[in-house]
Amino acid sequence: MTSSDSQQAPLGVFDSGVGGLTVVRALRELLPNESIIYLGDTARVPYGSKSPDTIRRFSMEDTQFLVSHGVKAVVVACNTATAHALPTLQATFRVPVIGVLEPGVEATLSDPGCERVGIIGTAGTIRSSAYQYALAMRKPGLQIHATATPLLVPFVEEGWTEHPALKLVLKQYLDPLLEKGMDTLVLGCTHYPLLMPILNNMLGKKVRLVDSASTCAAHTQRVLEQQNLLRTARSKPSLEIYLTDLSEQAEALAKRFLGTDFGKVKKANL
Amino acid sequence: MTSSDSQQAPLGVFDSGVGGLTVVRALRELLPNESIIYLGDTARVPYGSKSPDTIRRFSMEDTQFLVSHGVKAVVVACNTATAHALPTLQATFRVPVIGVLEPGVEATLSDPGCERVGIIGTAGTIRSSAYQYALAMRKPGLQIHATATPLLVPFVEEGWTEHPALKLVLKQYLDPLLEKGMDTLVLGCTHYPLLMPILNNMLGKKVRLVDSASTCAAHTQRVLEQQNLLRTARSKPSLEIYLTDLSEQAEALAKRFLGTDFGKVKKANL
Numbered sequence: 001m002t003s004s005d006s007q008q009a010p011l012g013v014f015d016s017g018v019g020g021l022t023v024v025r026a027l028r029e030l031l032p033n034e035s036i037i038y039l040g041d042t043a044r045v046p047y048g049s050k051s052p053d054t055i056r057r058f059s060m061e062d063t064q065f066l067v068s069h070g071v072k073a074v075v076v077a078c079n080t081a082t083a084h085a086l087p088t089l090q091a092t093f094r095v096p097v098i099g100v101l102e103p104g105v106e107a108t109l110s111d112p113g114c115e116r117v118g119i120i121g122t123a124g125t126i127r128s129s130a131y132q133y134a135l136a137m138r139k140p141g142l143q144i145h146a147t148a149t150p151l152l153v154p155f156v157e158e159g160w161t162e163h164p165a166l167k168l169v170l171k172q173y174l175d176p177l178l179e180k181g182m183d184t185l186v187l188g189c190t191h192y193p194l195l196m197p198i199l200n201n202m203l204g205k206k207v208r209l210v211d212s213a214s215t216c217a218a219h220t221q222r223v224l225e226q227q228n229l230l231r232t233a234r235s236k237p238s239l240e241i242y243l244t245d246l247s248e249q250a251e252a253l254a255k256r257f258l259g260t261d262f263g264k265v266k267k268a269n270l
Numbered sequence: 271m272t273s274s275d276s277q278q279a280p281l282g283v284f285d286s287g288v289g290g291l292t293v294v295r296a297l298r299e300l301l302p303n304e305s306i307i308y309l310g311d312t313a314r315v316p317y318g319s320k321s322p323d324t325i326r327r328f329s330m331e332d333t334q335f336l337v338s339h340g341v342k343a344v345v346v347a348c349n350t351a352t353a354h355a356l357p358t359l360q361a362t363f364r365v366p367v368i369g370v371l372e373p374g375v376e377a378t379l380s381d382p383g384c385e386r387v388g389i390i391g392t393a394g395t396i397r398s399s400a401y402q403y404a405l406a407m408r409k410p411g412l413q414i415h416a417t418a419t420p421l422l423v424p425f426v427e428e429g430w431t432e433h434p435a436l437k438l439v440l441k442q443y444l445d446p447l448l449e450k451g452m453d454t455l456v457l458g459c460t461h462y463p464l465l466m467p468i469l470n471n472m473l474g475k476k477v478r479l480v481d482s483a484s485t486c487a488a489h490t491q492r493v494l495e496q497q498n499l500l501r502t503a504r505s506k507p508s509l510e511i512y513l514t515d516l517s518e519q520a521e522a523l524a525k526r527f528l529g530t531d532f533g534k535v536k537k538a539n540l
Contacts, residue, residue, distance in 0.1 A: 155421065
């Protein structure tokens, strides 16, 4: 590809399911001229409860699918896949591969007053210690408390984001972090931006929320600028969505995460 | 295989994950002389939120794995796989293939006073209408109310089977069924036997609970007897557990579902 071909090529984004569309939503707000190919591995979702080996194998297959569709860069819009597979993906593929984790860490530390950080995510993300390690390396002495919160994705997918039962679940997960005096909470899962209203309501202004979807979009913009990969064409950019399993439920969820309607979803066979 | 070889061969059992071990537990209580090979597709769990085509493809691969390990019969210890794939599996494989659904239907109708039935299960099981159809065919005029309860599996897997949040979730799911005067509740998912205590506590004696794990074991016993396939050897029967993804979490859950410890879990590559 010439430099101009690369510029016009779409950006590839993948996630274990449709949660990563919160990242696509943020990317489209920030980079409205970019074409995007999204792959959601809905046949094998979730990744968060599975082993590092399996997560790496799935992530390699997802990235290969996007690369074979000619993308100029790959955004790993899944915290679990980023935590376990990012170095392998970066070592394997020639296009830039961007994760959600590093931007979240940068955003967390952008406030110099940040002293006690809570992190919530899937069992896989938390067990990887990837956030904990990256934060501790950048700011020695930072107090870090991480907790796996596996019930949150099912609540978001059920659409019960204001339910009293969810409040009890969040209280159980977050009370130990609040007792430690947490001033910042990292939402380490691309499903969690949909919990912003209930979290703001429960935590008030005491706790700053860091959302990995919007910080990842900002980081992607910087990478594309630095590598001279921003799309220059004036034609309307495209959005293609591939899922490995098609169901009404997944399509309905996808619309909620993306915040808008889209054309026909295509089936990807991995 | 000669008739005696078939008798000594193990029984195959598969599920989307480790929930089907509640069926293995019931089988071992009822048929303590049988050897069992269990396959849990933990790399692709859950099936309940996925499409019929994908569920059929996964179920065919699971059954093929067990058949290639020489089993004499296959128990589909997963309501979603039974609902979507049982006829295909029975038409494809020569060994008897036994599902969880039909035994649950029989047990439901064994009480002649049963007039208003509630059914809970995954989105896939409920959307298939398999329980609703089988019950309506056997007892025309029966009032049937089915509801998908996707949050219950995550609560069971988190181990929060007595949590106040679970009570609120169950209330939200079950109140509409109670308002319709339900006298019998079918637990249409092999994870749900672990909810028996909280359900008995909430529903009291008003509602009879039908658990698909124990009814499936009783049905399997009848099939083995009828087909002269009961194991006659006096040596100690074996229990082999294969999972498509190995993780500490899955092994810990497996022990809870099986109610006992077991040897090393093996990795199956499908």
